[in-house]
Structure formats: C-alpha cells, structure tokens
Amino acid sequence: xxxxxxxxxxxxxxxxxxxxxxxxxxxxxxxxxxxxxxxxxxxxxxxxxxxxxxxxxxxxxxxxxxxxxxxxxxxxxxxxxxxxxxxxxxxxxxxxxxxxxxxxxxxxxxxxxxxxxxxxxxxxxxxxxxxxxxxxxxxxxxxxxxxxxxxxxxxxxxxxxxxxxxxxxxxxxxxxxxxxxxxxxxxxxxxx
Amino acid sequence: xxxxxxxxxxxxxxxxxxxxxxxxxxxxxxxxxxxxxxxxxxxxxxxxxxxxxxxxxxxxxxxxxxxxxxxxxxxxxxxxxxxxxxxxxxxxxxxxxxxxxxxxxxxxxxxxxxxxxxxxxxxxxxxxxxxxxxxxxxxxxxxxxxxxxxxxxxxxxxxxxxxxxxxxxxxxxxxxxxxxxxxxxxxxxxxx
Numbered sequence: 001x002x003x004x005x006x007x008x009x010x011x012x013x014x015x016x017x018x019x020x021x022x023x024x025x026x027x028x029x030x031x032x033x034x035x036x037x038x039x040x041x042x043x044x045x046x047x048x049x050x051x052x053x054x055x056x057x058x059x060x061x062x063x064x065x066x067x068x069x070x071x072x073x074x075x076x077x078x079x080x081x082x083x084x085x086x087x088x089x090x091x092x093x094x095x096x097x098x099x100x101x102x103x104x105x106x107x108x109x110x111x112x113x114x115x116x117x118x119x120x121x122x123x124x125x126x127x128x129x130x131x132x133x134x135x136x137x138x139x140x141x142x143x144x145x146x147x148x149x150x151x152x153x154x155x156x157x158x159x160x161x162x163x164x165x166x167x168x169x170x171x172x173x174x175x176x177x178x179x180x181x182x183x184x185x186x187x188x189x190x191x192x
Numbered sequence: 193x194x195x196x197x198x199x200x201x202x203x204x205x206x207x208x209x210x211x212x213x214x215x216x217x218x219x220x221x222x223x224x225x226x227x228x229x230x231x232x233x234x235x236x237x238x239x240x241x242x243x244x245x246x247x248x249x250x251x252x253x254x255x256x257x258x259x260x261x262x263x264x265x266x267x268x269x270x271x272x273x274x275x276x277x278x279x280x281x282x283x284x285x286x287x288x289x290x291x292x293x294x295x296x297x298x299x300x301x302x303x304x305x306x307x308x309x310x311x312x313x314x315x316x317x318x319x320x321x322x323x324x325x326x327x328x329x330x331x332x333x334x335x336x337x338x339x340x341x342x343x344x345x346x347x348x349x350x351x352x353x354x355x356x357x358x359x360x361x362x363x364x365x366x367x368x369x370x371x372x373x374x375x376x377x378x379x380x381x382x383x384x
Contacts, residue, residue, distance in 0.1 A: 063384075067255075070262045070272050070303070071311075072321040080262050082274065082383070111262070111383055119263075119379055122371040129264040131383040179314040187311055191274070191303055191323040192255075 052149035054170045055139050055156025059086070062107045062137070066090045069191035072113060080111045080131045083188045088142075099152070099184040104142040106186065110135045134160050140177075140186065150174040151185050244341035246362045247331050247348025251278070254299045254329070258282045261383035264305060272303045272323045275380045280334075291344070291376040296334040298378065302327045326352050332369075332378065342366040343377050 065084035073079045085093060089104040112132030119128035139156035141147070147154040155173035157165045177185040257276035265271045277285060281296040304324030311320035331348035333339070339346040347365035349357045369377040 064258060067257075067259050067274055067276060067301075069323045070274050071308075071323070072264060072272075072305075074319040074321070075317070077319065080264075082259055082262050084259060109259075109383070113264075116263075118372065122368055122379070125267070127266040127269065129266070130381070131261045131263070134384050176314055180310065187314070189322070191301070192326050 052171070052174065053147065053154070054164070054167060055141055055154045056164060058137065058156075058158055058162065059105050059107070059139060059141065062086075062105070062139075063109075065105075065107060067191070068093060068106065069188050071108075071188065078113050079135060080113045080129075082109045082111075082131075083107065084109065093190040100142045100186065102142055102144060106140045106188065108138040108188070110137065136160060151178060151181075153177070153185055244363070244366065245339065245346070246356070246359060247333055247346045248356060250329065250348075250350055250354065251297050251299070251331060251333065254278075254297070254331075255301075257297075257299060259383070260285060260298065261380050263300075263380065270305050271327060272305045272321075274301045274303075274323075275299065276301065285382040292334045292378065294334055294336060298332045298380065300330040300380070302329065328352060343370065343373075345369070345377055 062084060065086050068083040068085045068090070071081040071083065073081070084107045086103075086105040088101055089106050091097070092100050092104055111134050113129055114132035115126065116128040116130040119130065120126045136157060136159050138158075139154075141154040141156070142152060143154055144152040151174065153174075155170055155177075157170060157173070159165060174185075177187070180187060183189075254276060257278050260275040260277045260282070263273040263275065265273070276299045278295075278297040280293055281298050283289070284292050284296055303326050305321055306324035307318065308320040308322040311322065312318045328349060328351050330350075331346075333346040333348065334344060335346055336344040343366065345366075347362055347369075349362060349365070351357060366377075369379070372379060375381075
C-alpha cells in the first residue's frame with residue numbers, strides 16, 4: 001500500500017471515525033435532550049399531580065358570606081362549624097351544580113363547642129351549647145388550573161391568630177375529601 | 193198674674209228647663225265621651241302592656257342574611273340553630289349597640305341535630321353531627337311601638353310548613369327572654 005494511499009485510507013478512516021463520533025455526540029446530545037425534556041415533563045406532572053399547593057391568604061370578606069349549614073364534631077375536635085359560601089358557591093349549591101364552578105369558595109368557621117351556663121339558667125335545665133372562642137377557619141377555593149394536584153380545590157387552614165398551618169398538616173385534607181368524589185369533594189350539604 | 197205675664201213666666205221657665213236639659217245632655221254627652229275616651233285609652237294600654245301581638249309573616253329574604261352564631265339544644269329539642277341577622281341587627285351586634293335599634297331582626301333557623309354516617313365513614317370514627325331536616329324558624333323583630341307588651345320585640349315562630357304557631361305557644365317566648373334584660377332579651381352572642 002503506497003503511503004499516499006495509506007494516508008488517504010487513514011484520513012478516510014479518521015474522517016469516518018470523527019463522523020461516527022459526531023453522530024454519536026449528536027445522538028447523545030439528542031438523547032440527553034430527550035432525557036432532560038422527559039425529566040422536565042415528569043417533574044411538572046409530579047407538581048400537578050403529586051405536589052399540591054395550598055391557600056396562602058384568607059379570602060377577603062368571607063365573614064359577610066351567606067350561610068350554607070352548621071356542623072359539630074365530637075371527640076378531640078369538640079367543635080362547632082358554621083359553613084359559609086361566596087356568591088358563586090351559594091348559587092351552585094342552590095342550583096345543584098356539580099362540579100362546583102371556578103371561583104367558588106367555601107369557608108368553615110370553627111369555634112369551641114361549649115355549654116352555655118346563662119342559657120341553661122334561663123331554660124331551667126342543662127341543654128344548651130353555643131359557639132365558644134373561635135379556633136380556626138378552613139377554606140376550599142375552586143381553581144382547576146392552580147390546584148390540579150388536589151382535585152381542582154385549594155385547601156386552606158388558618159388558626160385563630162390568622163396564620164396558615166404548615167404543609168405537612170395540609171397534606172391530610174385532600175385524601176379525606178377525595179372520599180366524596182361524587183359531591184366534588186365537598187362534605188357540607190346545603191341547609192334550606 | 194195676668195195671663196200674659198203668666199205665659200211669659202211659663203215660657204221663661206220652659207226655656208230655662210230646656211236649657212237645663214240641653215246642658216245636662218251636653219254634660220252627659222261629654223261625660224259619656226270621657227268614659228268612651230277613657231275606655232279606649234284603657235283598652236289600648238291593656239293591649240300594649242298585657243296583650244302581646246306576635247309576628248304573623250315570615251320576613252322577606254331572611255335566608256340571605258349574615259351569620260351571627262350557631263347553637264345546639266340537647267334533650268327534647270335535639271336541634272341545631274343557625275342564627276342570622278338583617279343588616280341593622282348585624283351592625284348593632286358588631287358595634288355592641290344595646291338596646292337593639294328599631295328594625296333589627298334576628299332569625300333562628302332550626303334543624304334536626306343528626307349524626308352524619310357519610311362523614312363518619314370518611315373520618316373513620318363516629319364524631320360528626322350535621323343539620324338534618326329543617327324544623328322551624330323563629331324571629332325577633334324590634335319594633336318598640338308595635339310590640340310594647342313584649343319588651344319592644346315581636347316574637348315569631350313558623351313551623352317547617354311555613355305556618356305560624358298559635359298564641360298559646362307564643363306566650364312562652366317573652367317570659368324566658370325577659371331573663372336576659374341586660375342584653376335586650378337576646379340570648380345569642382355574636383360569633384367573630
């Protein structure tokens with residue numbers, strides 16, 4: 001093999017080798033890009049479906065809202081709840097609209113469940129329980145885009161000092177509410 | 193006595209007699225009038241202080257009113273109450289205005305106090321009570337002129353069928369509410 005041919009062969013072989021490496025690099029970059037793309041997509045999906053966000057601000061004017069119903073929890077909670085709704089929520093309740101429309105907000109105002117000595121005295125027997133000190137307020141805000149991870153509802157819980165509780169606590173809301181999917185995760189029924 | 197003088201005398205005497213009778217009639221009419229006036233006054237007074245009148249119509253729009261508080265009565269009542277107020281009542285509550293101003297209306301919406309099987313199932317334990325079927329609505333309407341006999345408050349009680357209960361039942365409201373004169377006969381305190 002004359003050196004020129006050899007050189008040409010070597011050059012061709014090297015060129016081929018470089019081309020192969022470039023191709024490999026392109027494939028690798030492409031593959032990596034794909035992996036990155038997949039990773040981004042996967043993490044966004046994880047955010048939407050697995051990493052919920054919660055309500056961080058108390059909705060304005062909730063104390064002026066109309067009445068939905070009352071509730072009482074015994075045992076460790078020993079609470080009274082008054083459940084109020086903004087105009088969108090009240091309209092949906094009255095018209096039996098399910099799922100609730102965007103913008104619906106439901107507020108549960110919680111108080112201690114306490115016996116009323118003054119009422120019992122007037123009635124002449126122990127039978128009266130009233131709302132004691134306020135304990136917390138919980139909200140459900142319908143925003144399907146913002147709260148995809150929790151069924152389209154943003155959950156919020158604010159203690160009596162106005163501060164929201166930590167996310168570890170908030171994680172317990174959705175799994176429980178999810179048990180009543182047929183009523184769009186809302187426990188409270190409308191009291192006429 | 194000449195007949196003319198006699199006649200004149202008789203005429204004078206008769207005139208005097210007629211005048212006396214007219215005077216007596218006027219006095220009698222006046223006296224009767226006075227008696228009638230006294231009777232009317234006395235009966236109105238009796239109406240105002242001894243014969244109360246009650247609320248006969250359900251106030252319009254009460255289901256849109258704002259929330260005051262919740263209550264629960266045990267025993268034979270076994271009820272849940274949601275207490276709502278019209279704008280005048282809510283303003284008075286928030287400003288601590290006592291006595292309540294004219295036009296204030298307080299509504300107590302009563303429901304059966306029932307355990308919630310669906311809530312208990314979701315929570316995993318028996319602890320939840322909710323508003324069951326509506327039972328009655330009670331009202332207190334502040335109108336000092338109309339309801340003088342019952343401390344300036346008109347009491348109303350309407351069963352679930354919308355019919356008001358009889359006056360015999362209604363007579364029991366005021367004696368009990370009168371026990372809390374210091375809060376203008378209103379049991380329910382405002383829940384923040």
